[in-house]
Amino acid sequence: MDIKPIFLSLKQNKFLAILMVIQIAFTMGVLSSSVLVATDTLREWGMPSGIPHEDIVRISPEFFDETQDVGQALVKDIERVKNMPNVINVAPSNAVPFTAENMINVYLAAEEDAQEYKTVVFHSDENIFDVLQLSLIEGRMLTASDVIKGEASTTPENASKVMISEDMATALFADQAAVGQTIWLSKKSDPVQVVGIYSNFMVGERLNGRGKSYQSIIRPQVKWAQNQQPHYLIRVESGKGTAMMEDIIDVFYQERGRYIRNSELLKRTQKRMYDGRGSRALTMLVISVVLLIITGLGMTGLTAFQVTQKRKQIGTRRALGAKKSDIMRYFLTENSIITLLGLLIGILVTLMITFELSEQASQNFMNLSVLLLTGLVMWVVNILAVWFPAKRAANIEPAIVTRSA
C-alpha cells in the first residue's frame, strides 16, 4: 500500500486533519491519566485484607459520665457480647484494622540515630488472633498469661513480649530469624521481645501510601482510663453481621452514660479507607469514557464527510481496478496515521499530567503497560469509528465516474 497519496490528501485537508489530531491527543491525555490513577487505586482495592472483614463487627464506645467505671464495663461488655447468639469471639483493642490511627516508629537498637520503622501496635488480649483469624507462622502464640490488664494509672507495667506480622518481620529482620529478637517501641526505651510471627492483615491507608500495608505488632495488654477506652472487635457467624448490628449496639447501651461512636462491619471501615481517592478516580474514569465515545462519534462524522467529498476520486480508483478492500484500507490507514500522531502527542500530555499528579500525591502513578494498553484501546475505537463510513465508501460504484464530466 502506498502511503504517499494519503499524505497528499491529508495535506489538502489540513483543517480536518489537525482537528482530528487535537481531539485524539486530548482524549488520550485525559483518558490515560484517569485510567492510570484509577488502576493504581483499584490495585489497592484488590489487596487482600488477611482477615474475614465481612464478619467482624467493630464497636467504639465512649463514656461521657465520669462516674462510670470503665474497667467494670469492659468485663461486663465482653461477657454480655460473648453470650449473644452467633458471636464467636470478641477482643478489646486500642486500634482497628484499616484505620492505622496510631502509626508510630519502632527501632532495632537503643541508639539515638537508630533507623525508624513505621508500624501500628495493637494493644489487645489473646482473643484477637481468633477474632481476626490470624495464623501462627513462626514461634509461639501469645496466651492469656502474657496479657497485662488494668487501669492505666494503677498499672505501670507493660507487656514485654510481642508478636509481629510476617511483613513486619521481613522489614525488620530480612532473612534473619525474628523470634527472640528485641524491638524498641519508642526511641531508646520500651524494649520488647518477639515471641512469634502471625499472618499479615491490612493495617490502613496511612501505611498503604508507604507500601507498608501489612506491618503491625500485637502487644498483649489492655489498659483503660476515662480518656483511653478500647474498641471492641467481634467476630460473628458468617453473613450474620448486618442483621446483628442493632442487637449488638443495644447490648453496649446496657451500660449507661456512654455513647457508641462507631458501630460497623470492618467491611465498611475498609470501604472508607479508599473512598476519597477512589470515588474521585472513578468519576474521572466515567468522564473519560464518555469523552472517548464522543471522540469516536466525531471520527465517524468526519470520515463520513470525507467519504462524501471524495466520492468521485473513489469511483475513479474503483474504475481503474482498485478492489473494495483497497478503498477500505485507504481510509483505515489514513485514520491510523492521524490516530498515531494524536496518540504520540497524547502520551506527551499524559506524561505531563501524571508527573504533576505523582508530584502532588508523592506516589508514582506511571505504568507503561497500562499507558500502551490505553493507546491500543483508543486505536481500536478509532478503527471501529472509521469502519462504517469506510465500508460505505467501498460500496461506491465505479460507474459514478461515467456520470460526471
Added chain:
Amino acid sequence: MFNYNFQLALKSLKDRPSLTFLTILTIAIGLGFYTTVKTMSYQGGQVPLAHKSNNIFLVQMDNREITAEEVAHQSRLVDTTYKDTLNLMAMDLPGVKQTFNWSTYGILNVEDENINPLRTFAAVTSSDFFTMFEPPFIFGNGWDKSVETSGEGVIVISKLMNDQLFGGKNSVGENVRIGTHTLKIIGVLDTWHLTRKFYDRSFSTARPDNFFIPYTFAMENNLPRRAGFDCWAGNADISRSFRTENTERLINSECAWVTFWAEIPDDQVENYKQQLNNYIEGQKALGRFPREILTYVTNLNDQFTYINGRNDFMNVFSLMSTLFFAVCLLNAVGIILAKFMRRTKEVSLRRALGAKKKTIIAQHVIEVVIIGLLGGLLGIVVAYFGLQGMMNIQIYASDYTRRVEDLQPLYALDLAMVANAFLTGIFCTLITSIYPIWRLCNTPPASQLKSQ
C-alpha cells in the same frame, strides 16, 4: 422569508436524522458536563447572608509577641484573646452588633433510656450570634444577654438533634444533657444552609454545628474548646492543654483563639476601625500589643473571594470541563460540516437560480440555532442528572456522614444556571458553525450542476 427559511431548516434537520441527533447529543453531553461543574463552582462559591455580607466583618488584631513573623495576608493572622473579646464586647457603638464564637463538641443525651445519645460538633457563642447570622428557627429563639451574666444553662439545638432526640416535636422548655450537664432548650433551628461554615473560620462544607450554647456556661463548666491556641512563649508549651483544662490560666493569657465578628453599618466602618486603634493604644499602656498596630476588619465578601480562589480541585475541574466542552464542540463542527457539505449541490442550484448568499446564511443559521436550542435543552437534562450523580458520589465518599438535606443546595440548578447553559449552548454552537456555513455559502453558483 423567515418562514420559508425556517421550513427549509426543519426539512434539512429531518434529512439524515441520525446525524442531526448525533450533533445534538454531542453538544448536550459537553454542555451538560460543563454546566454541572459550573453549577457546582457557582453554588459552592455563594456568599452566605448575601443581603448583608458587605456589613458582616471578621475582626482581627495583632496581639502577638514582638518576635513573631510578619503576616502576608489577613487569613494568616491569629484570632482574638478572651480578654480582648470581653473588652470589645463592652464597647458600645451605635448601630454596631458584635458576637464571637469557638467550636466545641459534646454528647447530647436525654433522660429517656430508649433514645441513644448523639455526638456532635457545636458552637459556643453570645446572644447576638442569632441576630447577626440569622439562622432560621422552627421553635423558640436565641437567648438574650441576661442569660450570659447569670450563666444559666440554655441551649439552641438543630433540627437534626430535635428530630433524633425528641422526634421532631416542639422541644422548647425540655431538658437535654451535654455529657452530664443539664441544659434547657430555648430554641430549635430549621435546616440552616451555609455554603461554608464561615463563622468559625474553618470554611468547612461538612460537619455543621448541631447545638449552640452561651459562652459563660461553656467556660464555667469547662466544656472542651476545639480551637488552635496561638500563645506567647510563656504559655506555648501548655497551649494544647487549653482545649480541656487550665481555664483560669487561659482567660488571663495572651493566647488568641476566639473568632470575633461585628456587623457594622457602612457609615460606621471607619469609626469602628478608629475605635479598634484607640483600644489597642489604651492596651499598649498596659504592656500588651507590643507590635506595630495591625488590625483587619474583613467583610464576608472579601473572605469568600479569597477562599473560592484557593479551591484548587474546583479550579482544575472547571478547566477540565471547559476543555471537555471544547472537544464536544469540535466534534459538533465536524458533524455539521459533514452534513452541510452534502448539500453543496442544492446550494449551488439555489445560488444559480438567484438566491443571495444572505439567504443561504440565514437558512443555515436558523438550522444551527435550532440545533443549539435542542442541545441546550438536552444539556440541561444531562446537567440535572450530572449534578445528582455528583451529589451521590459526594455522599458515598463521605461514607454517608453528609446528608442530602445539607448538600442539596450545593448541587441545585437554579434559573440563572439554566439560562446560562441555554445561552452558552446556542452561542457556542453558532460560533463553531461559522466555518461550515462560510464554506457552504461560498459554493460558486452552478458549480455542481454539471455533474447532474
